[in-house]
Amino acid sequence: MTVKSVKITVVALGLLLLSTALCWAAPPIKIGGLFSITGPASFLGEPERNTAQMVVDEINAAGGIRGRKLQLVAYDTQGDATKAVQAATRLIKEDHVVAIVGPSTTGDTMAVIPIVERAKIPMVSCAAGIKITEPVKPWVFKTAQNDYLAVQKIYENLASKRIKRIALLTVSDSFGSSGREQLKSLAKRYGMEIVSDDTYGPKDTDMTPQLTKIRGGKAQAIICWGTNPGPALIARNAKQLGVKLPLYMSHGVSSKKFIGLAGDASEGIFLPSGRVLVADLLPKSDRQKKSLLSFVRDYQKHFKAEGDHFGGHAWDAVMLLKGAIERGGxxxxxxxxxxxxxxxxxxxxxxxxxxPKDHSGLTKEAFVMLEVKGRDWALVR
Amino acid sequence: MVRDVNSLVKYAIFSSAVLLAPLLFSGGYLMNVLVFVGINTLLAVALNLLLGYAGQISLGHAAFFGLGAYISGVATATYGMNPWAALLSAAAAVGLVAFAIGFPILKLKGHYLAMATLGFGIIVYIVFNETVDITGGPSGLSGIPNFDISGFVFDSDLKNYYLVWAVTLVTILLSANLVNSRIGRALRAINSSEVAARVMGVNVSLLKVQIFTLSAVISSVAGSLYAHTMTFISPASFGFNFSVELLTMVVIGGLGSVYGPLFGAVLLTLLPESLRAFQDYDIIVYGLLLVLITMYMPGGLVRGIHVVTSFARSKFASEVVKNAQG
Structure with missing residues (x-):
């Protein structure tokens, strides 16, 4: 060994000791994060990871929880069940986290459930699938709204307008098929009659055949269930065909991007949505307003982008954990x-x-009805 | 049997390493990763038989893996079949499918074979996604039971590690025997020239279909092992990406060598785990390493290691000579 390399080794060892000493001074509370930061579901995982880290930093800046810092250990699941399982095992056995935020997708969550149940580590998932919390698993919670709450909100709105005959147009992927199932099973309870039930493919670029068929039928309103860009194409097609029926979309397109894609054809479209989009428009009496405004403002400040629902799921998960740790250790x-x-x-x-009987924790009031007016959102009262 | 003493010794050393590895990693999360390394090795061995020896490419092997997993999963979770019986029936069913599609598909060569197997893989992937009533669709199938032997349940990483690696070790031994037999020589003959092989009296089309079927059956067994260790499956694990990952394992490890697939599977499964330190840049480092390996070790890791050791040996020998002279 040369003198130089000895010096370097000594310095490195010193730094190592110093860092461990610092850690010992205030052991942080470790929580794990599982997000699909890359891969096909990165549109979920990225804002969720950003938000979770942002919230943890804010909690620490404000003095931590009971004087202790919070530390987020986040891994990328790539939306792959195998990787999610490996990452979850690592969080539990290597990092010794006390709770887990995520995963982002229903598939990843279902894969991880047996592991957290066996290891007895609480997990707050950011995915929407109903299977996650029905039936209830002791250690698994979730923050994303169930699809059927959005369906209830739409049906309630239709019923108030005395509309009874509806046409369904759903995308043939997991989001669309789940929506279709809920729309059909809840129709009777709200006195709805489904007069036509059509689907379209996630990559279709023209839905005029389905719309022409619906126009020729007896429907009084159209409910379309899908994620961008399909519903925007449907809105454009409907305008081109001159379809005058009211058009209802799902919460799957509740982002500014939808209005951008659909352009003028978005005018007058109704959809249920979480409150993030309309935080400014909410009345002062709304109990979520304070949380919403601070989330939107902070996200804008840190990431120069609009905070969305997905980031909101992670915000809720971390804050729910914070509350639980504050109260019980x-x-x-x-x-x-x-x-x-x-x-x-x-x-x-x-x-x-x-x-104990409900680990998803929300009612249909989690949604508000929005209408697109002048290329912006308006609250329907 | 393997007659070569040298390779028997290698196999014995390797098996004991597998046997003793849990002493080092037991209880940690690495145990969990090593279970998947075992499953990936099994798959890479299967693909190596087809690609490395017979020279027939497949971009659809994730489909056989997925079919094994889904048949096993649905039979046990939905219809309450015994996991072992499910593993065998899945293997038989996948074998039949592979045998049936093997004849038309393996008439194709090169890019066309790649396209046909790719197509098959995508069709199967779509079926997993769309038949929601049977497979649970994109959000997956849960509630798959673990393997058990009269009350002894394989429910921990350690138990599954031994189960998976026992199957993998036996498969490696059998495939080593196969490729060193008359059939193995015939396969290599097909690889270098189908016409020459046919002239020498090899039934080329039948043999290609047979090795394709064997490869598919091993993949199906790997799928069943995966389903019953994970207890949950979703289509995302059996897509085109995974077929490519398998292909990369075999190529990086070393085509047409017994331990090549093992090295490839170990590297591709463990590397992403060890690169987590790079955080968001891990994928770039991962890609870079793969490019470097393919550039500087075109014969794969196995031959690369061989080159390095023989270089070191010759260098060492010349040092010794120099020292003796000096």
């Missing part, structure tokens, strides 16, 4: 017990009240 069992006792927490996705 930082052991996994205590966090789980306190999560279950969360009542009336006003977050981004809605007002959460978990119970």
């Amino acid at each position: 930082d052991t996994p069992a205590a966090i789980r017990a306190q999560l279950e006792r969360t009542r009336n927490f006003a977050g981004i996705g809605g007002i959460f009240s978990y119970s």
Whole structure:
């Protein structure tokens, strides 16, 4: 060994000791994050990871939880169940986290559930699938709104307008098929009659055949269930064909991007949405307004982009964990017990009240009805 | 049997390393990763039989893997079949499918064969996604039971590690035997020239279909092992990306060598885990490493290691000579 390399080694060892000493001074509370940061579901994972890190930094800047810092250990699942399982195992066995935020997709979440259930680590998923919390699993919670809440909101709005005959137009992927199932199963309860039930492919570029068929039928309104860009094409096609029926979209397109894609054809379209999009428009009495405004403002400041629903799911998950740790301490069992006792927490996705029988915690009031007016959102009262 | 003493010793050393590895990693998350390394090795061995020896490319092997997993998963989770019986029936069913599509597909060569297998892979992937009532669609199939032997349930990473690696070790041994037999020589003959092989009396079309079927059956077994260790499956794990990943494992490891697939599978499964330190840049480093390996070790890791060791040996020998002279 040369003198130089000895010096370097000594300095490195010194730094190592110093860093461990610093760690010992205030052991942080470690929470894990599983997000699909790359891959086909990166549009979910990226804002979620950004938001989770942002919220953790803010909590720490404000003095941490009970004087202790919070640390987020986040891994990329790439939207692949195998990678999600490996990452979850690593979080639990290597990083010894006390709770997990995520995963981003229903598939990843279902894959990880057996692991967290066995290891008894509470997990707050950011995915929407109904299967995640029905039936209830003791250690698994979620923050994304169930699809059927959006369906209920739409049907309620239709019923108030005395519209009874509806036409469905759903995309043939997991989002569309789940929506179609819920639309059909809830129709009877709200006195709806489904007069036509058509689907389109996720990559289709022209939906005039389906719309022509619907126009010739007896429907009083069209409900379209899909994610961008399909519904925007449907809006454009409907305008070209001169279809005068009211058009309802799902919460799958509740972003400014939809208005951009559909252009003038978006005018007068109704859709259920979480409150993030319309944080400014909400009345002062709205209990979520404070959370929403701070989330939107902070996200804009840190990432120069609009905060969306997906980021909101992660915001809710971290804040729910924070609340649970504040009330009951930082052991996994205590966090789980306190999560279950969360009542009336006003977050981004809605007002959460978990119970031993309900680990998704939201009602249809998590959604508001919006109408597109002058290329912007307007609240429907 | 393998007659060569040298390779028997290698196999014995390797098996004992597999046997003892849990002493080092037991309880940690690496144990979990090593289960997947075993499954990936099994798949790479299967693909190597087809690609490395017979020289027939397949871009659809994830489909056989997925079919094995889904048949096993649906049979046990939905219809309550015993996992072992499900593994065998899945293997038989996948074998039949491979045998049936093998005849028309393997008439094709080169790019056309690649396209046909790619097409098959995509069709199967779409079926997994669209038959929601059977497979659970894109959000997956859960509630698949673990393997068990009269009450002893394979429910931990350690138990599954031994189960998966036992199957993998036996498969490596059998495939080593196969490629060193008359059939193995016939396969290599097909690889270098189909016409010459036919002239020498090899039934080329039948043999190609047979090795394709064997490869598919091994992949199906890997799929069943995967389904019953994960207890959950979703289509995303069996897409085109995974077929390419398998192909990369075999090529990076070393085509047409017994331990090549093993090296490839170990590297491609463990590398992303060890690159997590690079955070958002891990994919770039990963890609860069793969490019460097293919550039500087075109014969794969196995031959690359061989070149390095023989270089070191010759260098060492010349040093010794120099020292003796000096």
